[in-house]
Amino acid sequence: MKTVCLHTKDEIEAFLRRHPFLHLYALGDLDDFFWHHTTWYALKEHQQIKQLVLFYTGTSVPVLLGITEESTKLMHELLYSIIHLLPKRLYAHLSGNLAGVLASDYQIQSHGLHHKMALTDSSRLDGIDTSGVVQLSASNVSELEKLYYESYPGNWFEPRMLETGYYYGIRQGAALLSVAGVHVYSQQYGVAALGNITTHPLFRGKGLGRIVCAKLCQTLLQTVDYIGLNVKADNKSAIACYTKLGFERIATYEEYSLELK
Template identity: 50%
Template sequence: MAVRPEHDRTVLARLLGRDPVLHAYQLGDLDDFFWPYTSWFRRGEQVALLYHGVDPPTLLAFAAPADTAALAALLADLAPTLPARLYAHLSPGLSDILAGSYRLDPGGLHHRMALTAPARLSVVRPEGVVLGTADLPGLRRLYAQAYPGNWFDPRMVDTGQYLGVREDGELVAVAGVHVWSPVYRVAALGNVTTHPRWRGRGLGAAVVAALCVRLRETVEHVTLNVKADNTAAVRLYERVGFTRVADYEEWTLTAR
């Protein structure tokens, strides 16, 4: 069974929707907002996504443990056609399939977390106002100070799913989304940070809780990715109701 491009969103939604938490990012990328930047590949029931909206592009390939071998077969077929340089988010064990074609530089183990206990959102007082395009300069200043090197797509502010906390007119905490799809009922938090001078005051938990309350009005599954060694962030997310549901590895791939 050979790997082939897949262009039917209905088919992709069916396959990815079997595990909407594991595949939340890919489901969100089926939306018109992201669809033009995507290339999809299928081998049987397994799917991989190459997202072109960033430079270099990013390969997403996730599988439950029982399906890892089948997804590995897809990646083995796909490897000769991939770009010479790309990022990859892969379920554990899949990077070995690409090691013959690429030099792999690790970006660390990450947790996929999901909001499984939303009642815990009430343990903090939600706080934050909706941000818009007029707030982009302030957002960029905050990210430069508190989260340099983060991946931020300014278009996502237009979704209305970025919330911020201000002190003396300046943004000091923010929570946003990498993915938000009412159509496919998934969201993924992203670009969450607090200014270093304001950390330790509960603002991160407050703005995350406010965003989650807002997202649950339009989606069923609220997810996020967090680096496994970022224990402070993991504890924050657990405090407001997230649990770890899967792990994956990030890599930078350069053709040999």
């Protein structure tokens, strides 16, 4: 087995397409909009990719994606081989007990188990009245940041994602009450990952999140084939909402913050 850094999109895509919902974020990051923020490490045997890791630097804290649908043995080997290449501080999405590989070098804080969910029954979006939903743009950055500050302070909102055109909200008068957007979108690769979904605390329980997510999904389905999201495993209300919209759980992983010792 040999660890290599990959630079060929087609080779990476072929590996990721084996399970597109599981690797939704990584597939989207092949798009030119994200590609220059990515570094790809692979474990190869006889020129074949056996395991793959994505290191993404397009966020305020770089993110390591080490998600596998197989045994974690090969991913363990790959992660161990690239520890010396990682920065002092990073965030990570890891399958199983893979965080243990990094424990000798990093202080690790878990952010809990998360589910990957995939939109597998889009018929459930039919009949949802989304007429009150509005599209958001770069001109709405200030009010979006205000809503996230008040209702979702631990968000991963990146203003440049508004350039995709896939951020939607619900208003009451001039006030923005609920929003749903994307972490990843690629028409070329046919994938989208929902993210930064929140409703102001004073207006929760009214179904606003379901409506705004429905509008977002309905619009995305005009250009992509795969829609998914990540949600914390103990967020029962969000999971119930997504299930009603036609999402189902396809995998569980854990999120971590890492700081070099």
